[in-house]
Structures are given as C-alpha cells and as structure tokens.
Amino acid sequence: MQFNHTEEIIYKVILKNDLFLYYKPNEVMGFCESCPNYGKIWTCPPYEREVIHTFNPFDYAIIIGFKGKDFFKLKKESTVYLHELEGMNGNVSESNFTTLVAGNCEICESCGKSEGQPCLFPDLMRYSLESVGFHVSEICDAVLGESLLWQTEHPKYMAVAGILLEEKALDAMVEKMHSSFGDLVRKGSHD
Ligand code: SF4
Numbered sequence: 001m002q003f004n005h006t007e008e009i010i011y012k013v014i015l016k017n018d019l020f021l022y023y024k025p026n027e028v029m030g031f032c033e034s035c036p037n038y039g040k041i042w043t044c045p046p047y048e049r050e051v052i053h054t055f056n057p058f059d060y061a062i063i064i065g066f067k068g069k070d071f072f073k074l075k076k077e078s079t080v081y082l083h084e085l086e087g088m089n090g091n092v093s094e095s096n097f098t099t100l101v102a103g104n105c106e107i108c109e110s111c112g113k114s115e116g117q118p119c120l121f122p123d124l125m126r127y128s129l130e131s132v133g134f135h136v137s138e139i140c141d142a143v144l145g146e147s148l149l150w151q152t153e154h155p156k157y158m159a160v161a162g163i164l165l166e167e168k169a170l171d172a173m174v175e176k177m178h179s180s181f182g183d184l185v186r187k188g189s190h191d
Contacts, residue, residue, distance in 0.1 A: 013170065028133050037104050066158065068158075085177070097163055107125060139160070
C-alpha cells in the first residue's frame with residue numbers, strides 16, 4: 001500500500017494480558033459519553049452486547065501508531081491499510097486475528113444506527129481500542145513511548161490502531177506489516 005499521509009509508523013507487540021492493564025472501561029466511557037458520536041454509530045458505545053469477550057481467543061496485541069500531520073487523514077489511511085492487511089491474511093471471519101481501527105467507523109456517510117437500521121456492512125465494521133474500554137493515551141505513553149497530543153475529541157498527530165491475534169499468527173503478521181510499512185516503520189521505544 002502507498003502511504004500518502006503517514007510519515008512514520010511505530011508498533012509494539014505485547015501480550016494481550018498486558019494490554020488489559022489499560023482496560024479501564026469506567027474511565028474511558030466517561031470520555032465517550034461526551035463525544036458527539038456516543039450512541040450514534042454501531043462501533044461506538046453504549047453496546048447492546050459485550051464486545052470485549054470476543055477478544056478471549058487471542059494471545060497477543062500489536063499496537064500501531066500511524067504518525068503524520070492530519071489526524072483525519074491518518075485515521076482513514078490506517079483503516080484502509082488494516083483492511084488490506086486482513087485481505088492479505090485470508091478471510092477475516094476464518095482467521096486467527098482481528099483488527100481494531102483508529103476511532104469511529106466511517107464506512108457509511110451516515111451510520112445505520114442513526115437511521116434506526118442495523119449495521120450496513122457488518123463484515124467491514126471494526127471497533128477501536130477506546131470504544132471497547134482501553135485507555136489509548138496510557139497505552140501510547142507506556143507501550144509506544146509516545147504522548148498523544150489531544151485537541152478536543154481526537155489526537156493531533158497520531159492515529160492508534162491495533163491487531164489482536166493468536167500466537168500462531170504472530171510471526172506471519174509482523175512479517176506482512178514490515179513488508180508493507182517499508183522505511184516508515186520503527187519499533188516502540190519501550191522495546
Ligand atoms: S459499516 Fe456503516 S452502518 Fe456499520 S458501523 Fe460502520 S458506518 Fe455504521
């Protein structure tokens with residue numbers, strides 16, 4: 001994939017259990033409640049079913065920070081990248097990993113939820129780390145060694161995404177990431 005807005009990519013592989021050190025749903029839901037998307041998008045809380053349990057089969061998490069100048073362009077570019085990565089790894093419904101995109105789903109111009117409809121593209125919609133209760137600022141500081149600079153509801157220079165996966169998929173996934181990230185990539189400074 002050609003990256004047009006991403007200037008640097010930082011990633012770190014951690015145990016899924018270590019990611020759960022930053023699972024702080026009560027605190028994070030407080031932030032979400034003040035967001036204009038709260039309750040209006042199927043990938044934003046509150047949820048009708050518990051999403052976090054769908055991560056039970058996974059062993060590892062790859063946290064990925066896409067850095068550049070414009071958060072919204074980074075968000076879109078990183079989401080396209082993650083969908084491409086899924087395609088490179090076969091059918092996602094049968095795979096041993098799942099991706100978490102940066103921020104809310106933007107596949108439809110207007111989310112089905114706000115129209116009282118079910119999700120229009122359930123195979124494509126992805127949750128974000130924050131929408132399921134992870135404290136992304138703390139993850140960035142502690143895992144990537146980067147501070148998120150917030151302006152109103154979004155960070156300024158970095159879109160943060162993740163991949164949760166089984167151990168058997170880890171080496172192949174990291175290899176695929178490296179082959180598509182090229183010179184943009186560096187590992188998290190807390191490696
Ligand atoms: S795919 Fe469309 S309907 Fe589904 S969550 Fe995303 S924006 Fe909403």
